[in-house]
């Protein structure tokens with residue numbers, strides 16, 4: 001009973017769950033987000049999912065949009081068994097077209113006509129069909145929606161009626177006469193559709209009858225029980241913690257579930273932030289009572305990084321060294337466990353979040369690798385441990401809410417993410433102890449000033465990078481020839497795209513002045529005004 005599948009199965013059985021079938025739309029994950037926001041649990045599966053292979057019974061099904069045209073060769077199709085489940089179904093855009101094809105026998109009625117952008121939807125009430133009016137319950141008769149399609153319905157599928165139209169789409173929303181099956185041409189999951197969330201809530205709660213019970217408060221107890229059931233009375237778990245939000249929340253959950261049978265390991269890789277290891281030791285170890293050991297491997301890491309300048313090689317070296325150090329430590333812990341007569345370590349805790357899961361189950365397959373981000377990904381292959389990932393169903397904001405409920409301080413819960421390879425990918429070029437020291441010091445000042453100005457929570461991520469180029473300056477009447485600090489600050493919700501943060505000039509002035517005065521080896525500070533894309537958040 002140790003596999004992650006077992007653990008995952010239960011969660012959809014513990015909560016009323018909406019099944020979202022992903023046909024590859026760029027917005028599929030947003031459907032998941034929006035429904036979760038209404039307090040209803042939902043999970044995204046690839047559209048190829050066979051209903052008979054599901055290990056839970058959904059209360060309703062959403063068919064997402066798709067980049068495919070329904071007539072295209074190789075276009076994905078839904079398992080028709082979806083319609084035998086006896087639960088409500090809603091199709092969004094491509095999903096509407098799929099419903100029209102399968103339920104309405106209507107393929108010739110789908111033709112090319114593209115529409116992109118805002119439209120006004122006129123809601124049509126149908127009092128003779130009891131379920132028809134529930135979808136737009138509480139939504140104005142005329143409401144703004146967002147369209148993004150190349151095909152549209154130009155005839156009504158058999159047994160369907162119209163419940164919404166726009167100037168260009170006569171069939172912008174349809175409903176089956178007898179069954180609770182709906183199709184909408186617009187996208188309720190994007191915020192441009194003003195009442196989109198209300199519509200999804202109507203579907204999940206009013207139509208499917210889901211309870212709005214997905215709260216982090218209810219998740220805590222259930223999750224702790226799940227962990228206990230999986231680990232057993234005597235099992236031990238090891239986990240790498242970084243002081244980042246994800247691993248901290250996962251660690252606290254483990255601690256609550258199994259106490260000191262959870263062994264946390266923090267690896268000092270020599271490229272952590274200023275005072276980071278000390279801080280994590282105090283907060284996780286002392287305040288939160290987690291059984292934590294800090295392994296100082298900074299010399300090993302910095303030794304292996306000597307003379308390396310390529311960003312991806314830096315990541316690989318750090319990732320591999322991390323595995324070496326962690327494995328050695330896990331082995332030591334194992335021996336200690338045997339010595340004490342408690343269970344050996346059978347499990348490895350990881351702080352995987354739902355966006356990573358979504359990425360890996362994507363029907364289109366994982367997207368192109370821009371940077372190799374997964375610094376612990378290689379662990380399992382070499383270890384005999386089973387994986388425990390208590391956060392694998394959660395989005396970052398859910399993890400933060402969970403952290404607060406678990407009593408983790410705001411300072412920690414709202415920390416900006418920090419990449420595993422740390423300052424090594426923020427010191428451009430070769431990573432030497434001297435370079436790390438400069439970058440670390442500048443970063444410390446930068447973050448301190450951001451916090452003083454009360455802007456930390458407004459910014460999603462901020463850091464200082466050290467550019468290995470020199471420029472001329474003048475200090476105390478003397479010529480200087482020193483390096484450059486680049487300040488980066490972005491706002492983003494998902495870290496996939498990001499805008500640079502529009503700092504008040506007075507704050508930038510103070511930061512720049514402090515760095516130039518206090519950090520040795522720097523005579524110039526620049527602010528990075530690049531959005532992602534085309535840039536990325538980290539410089540390497």
Ligand SMILES: Nc1ncnc2c1ncn2[C@@H]1O[C@H](COP(=O)(O)OP(=O)(O)OP(=O)(O)O)[C@@H](O)[C@H]1O
Pocket residue numbers: 239240241242243244245246247248265266267268269350351375376415416417418419420
């Ligand atoms: N220095 C470290 N020591 C031990 N484990 C680490 C270290 N750095 C990273 N890890 C492990 O790698 C995982 C991935 O790191 P990542 O930065 O994505 O997550 P995080 O640090 O937990 O949270 P955040 O995204 O907020 O920084 C961490 O959850 C942790 O398990």
Ligand SMILES: O=c1[nH]c(=O)c2[nH+]cn([C@@H]3O[C@H](COP(=O)(O)O)[C@@H](O)[C@H]3O)c2[nH]1
Pocket residue numbers: 315371372373374375417418419420421461495532535536537538539540
């Ligand atoms: O754990 C990590 N290991 C990495 O190698 C890594 N590279 C980037 N990041 C973080 O990912 C987010 C997006 O960063 P980019 O725009 O630079 O790709 C940002 O939050 C980055 O900090 C990493 N995290």
Ligand SMILES: NC(=O)CC[C@H](N)C(=O)O
Pocket residue numbers: 025064065066067068069070092093094095148149150151152
């Ligand atoms: N957003 C969508 O689902 C679009 C569906 C399909 N590709 C179309 O163009 O109509």
Ligand SMILES: [Mg+2]
Pocket residue numbers: 242244417418419420
């Ligand atoms: Mg981190």
